[in-house]
Amino acid sequence: MSPGTSPLRLVGANALLWAAAAGGLSIAAPGVDTLPRLLVFSECVGAVMLAVALLMRRLPRLTRLRPAQTWALTAALAIPLGYIGGHALALLFLGEPFRLTGTGAARLAPVVVHLLVGGIGLHYLAAREQLAQEARARAEAQRLATETELRLLRAQLEPHMLFNTLANLRALLREDAGQAEHMIDQLIAYLRATLAASRHEASTLEAEFAQLRAYLEIMALRMGPRLSYTLELPPELAATPLPAMLLQPLVENAIKHGLEPKVGPGRLTVQAHLDGAHIEITVRDDGLGLGADGQFQRPLDGPASSYGLQHVRERLRAAYGPPATLTLSPLQPQGLCSRVRIPS
Template identity: 60%
Template sequence: MSHLTTANTRPTPKTWQGLLRLTLGSALFWALAASVLFIAAPGVDSWGRLLVFSECVGMGIVGTAMLLRTSRWFPNIGSTLGWALTGIIAIPAGYVAGHVLALVMLGEPFRVMSPGQDRLLPIVFTLLIAGFGLHYFASRERLANEAAARSEAQRLATEFELRLLRAQLEPHMLFNTLANLRSLVSEDSRQAEFMIDQLITYLRSALAASRTELSSLRDEFAQLRAYLDIMSVRMGPRLSYRLDLPSGLEQMALPPMLLQPLVENAIKHGLEPKVGAGCIEVRARRVDLGLEAGVVAGVEISVTDTGLGLSAEGAARALAQGPNASYGLQHVRERLLAAYGPRASLTLMPQTPTGLCASVRIPQ
């Protein structure tokens, strides 16, 4: 389990698109600053010359600030102090570097400040504008840190609920299994040995799942197989099952015990109340999620049973928020949201002639 932290999430571009947006945004910002200075103090210089100096100095300050924030040598301190130190270094360094570049572009001799008091105005104006820009980045970083902290807190709360749920469900399942074992020991010792082996596998997997953030589909299916083997001994010919996991998906990572509530629901609400035999099929396959941002590769894991099933209205109520919601389904949906955001989904689909299919779709 990772610990909740509020370390700086330094808002620097991580892709070429992000770098392009930052460059264009900064260029527009400093062009606007040059225009404001020209209108506020028309006697200072021509607009074209102010634009060249503003762009060169501004991009020098922005570039220096971003290099400092991404450097591994820069101290990883609090957001406010960190950006204050960034400004102390980046503003004078960027001003000198940008001033030199502008003079080179204009073909003029090097000078930091021309004679005359009016030349102090661009320096003061640059200091104010640069301070405003750095304040914007500092505010954005603070908001990003707060959002990351809220997301991490939600994830930790969801994982805590998982452990609480397992603490409530496992003793009930364990007691029923042990009671069944007691009768099997004298009636069918081979079945009793098989059930003990599967119980050990299931409990070992459950213990490992409670100590990790991610599991693999192979481990999840192995745990489901142990659980379904135990339930098959308990229910006899009333329960059969099939697990379908392609070899290419065995190592895919997902939150541990994500599928267990779906299988338990299928047995508890679908097959146990039904008269006669029933079947559960757990299947994983690759799909295209087709999200609004574009087609995203993903995996669909479906748990299909031939039990009593639900109507379309009943399935909607089971997934809904409120008193009619199924706690197990709601728990799965919250874990999906915490782990994958809106890219993941949980759906229920009534089957014909009877039964229900619970499908989880997650990005790969």
């Protein structure tokens, strides 16, 4: 069976194909047998042929051959074995003595039909396997491209954040040595977490929240009373796997576009909770929020106005597929809520 093919769907398609073969045989050669008996023989032949083909596809030696050679060898064995084994199985089911064919048209017509239908069935399997291989290759290429974009995004974000922090740290050393020491500790924690994330594609909610805490603590020292934050992660969700640095762009977006331009104090809350079959992670801020056109309030497969947000969407799609979503919506009286939903 080709990877990615549902077993029930494959068996169902095979049963329909051989039922059509029995119907066609009863019309083309009405004197061969009754339709119910033809159905029994055709379904048994199709089932045995499919089983032989699937077993052969699991042989390690066949994987070393070219696809055309592999399927030629599979057809050369699966079709005759399926025909003989299927007839034996049908006769056993009907309680009749073993025989392969009758005489005259009763001998030739079933052989020709089963050869043709067996070839069609194996061609279907080969086409499904080729499509599955191409889909896997595309998914792997998309994953590699997404991870490459992640590294480029880190390369863009980290120096900018690092230089600004060091500039603030230099000024803070003259004013408050204790606060400067605290900022250094948080910067070390943030860089350590970022380095760990750069070496692994997957992380956990606990690690992501720890990195966000270090980052937000640095930003709180830089912005002073203009920024306060809350991180809420239930203990039962701490070990939940998550793509590394998935939440970082959402938090940076909230600060850069919402809280830093705002006059006066602002608050940011990152919260994770279980919502049925999904885990929901929200990033809320009371900053400037959406523009008048609501340009950020878009579904996962929609265009994005921010590279960071588009990057989050692409990583969600690559990691979870359609069940994962990222939506952005305005808060009242002002602010923005970024909501990530992933399967639990």
